[in-house]
Amino acid sequence: MDLGALARGTVALLFLQSSWSFEGKQAIGFWLLLAALARNRQERASLLSRFRRPSNTNHYLAGFSASALVREFRADPAAAERIEPALESMLAAQGDNLFWRALRPFWGAAAVFAGLLGLRWAPWLFLAGFGVCTLATRIAGLFIGLRSGKSAVRRVADHVPRVGHGVELAGALLIGLLIVPGLFGHERLVWAWSLPAFGLAFVWRAGHRSPSPLFLLYLMLAWLVKAVA
């Protein structure tokens, strides 16, 4: 295992989306990631010429797809070119569900819970939970992809939904824990305000609407209630 390539790849992964555009998506970042994983100048040029097209996947899992692609490329460049879209789309959906739908909200809720309990390290809990987890995934992705190729990507794609499901179960429990201090732990009568807001936000979000107008509306209502009171 080339540790230099691993280190360069990790840095390239951190900047994968720096020039994200609707046309090329993560293209430039992905090309630089491939260049970082190349063994020599010749391989770098060859990788860059073959994969010069738009690219998009979940960026936390991009290490798996890029390193697996480089490994397959070393064995059969034409085959590697064919499997690239499949590798990326496989990890895109799974990664988005795990990191955006499960892990980030979970650690966000955990930090809020810690904050409500008055723990001053609540923000660092979020960073330790989510930040460390995403960094470890990136490094592991590069390592495993370079070692095992596309078979590793398939195994990861099979495991990710199970992990996501576990986090969602823990998230449901956490929401239960948060409901008591979050909706009822206020001054007298404030819960009469919180409970309908909670229900309305649930229905509102279930309809895929942005919470911003609802938040503004509730602030205006609070102003009105305070003025009347």
Next chain:
Amino acid sequence: MIVFQLLAMSLVGGILLLDRWAVGEFGLSQPVVSCSLLGLLFGDFSTGLFVGVCLQLVWAGSLPLGSEVPPDAQSAGVVAGSCVMLARRFAPDFVAQAIFLAFALAAVASIIGGHADVGNRKLNRFLYVRGLTARRTGLLVGYQALGLLFTLIRGFVVTAIFGTVFVILMPILRFLPALTRTQLLAIPLSIGLGSAAVLFVTRRRIPLVALGSAVMGAIWIWAR
């Protein structure tokens, strides 16, 4: 003096907002972290943490799935944190009112920030087109750096604009409602819990939610 603080906050805001999607995405730009960091840097960690805890879950359900650009929760957090820190320094008698106004500006910033984000990504198109024909890796690194710069400028401008609006609105703080901290917490937290519940709570998981509530309720009653 206020101009220097505003500029410093906008720069810190711009750097924090790089974490939205351009660098790392470790969560530094999430409200609970960014507001706490702003509080730490500008002298009131507790208030920063309070604002962050309030806002963290409001946009929890808005997800950047695929190529979708969701409302900008990160800008909302940075704007709210910056405004409250400005008020703490320049209108210390009206911090509660400032938090109320900061929440309103944060809601607007989440919408405007989302549009600015789309504009930023459209601007990056020219980097991609140039990158397609770049022969040297050094050139690609340059385009990446330019992309970073555009995102930094976007974050700086969004924070600076809302900070300036806040400074302009400072004289009206005395007319805003002076809500207690628990009242201030109740508004975003109840909406945030509703948003987060959409992600985790399904019909089959209601027993888990009930279990969590029962455990916490028992602890709460025992503690009282």
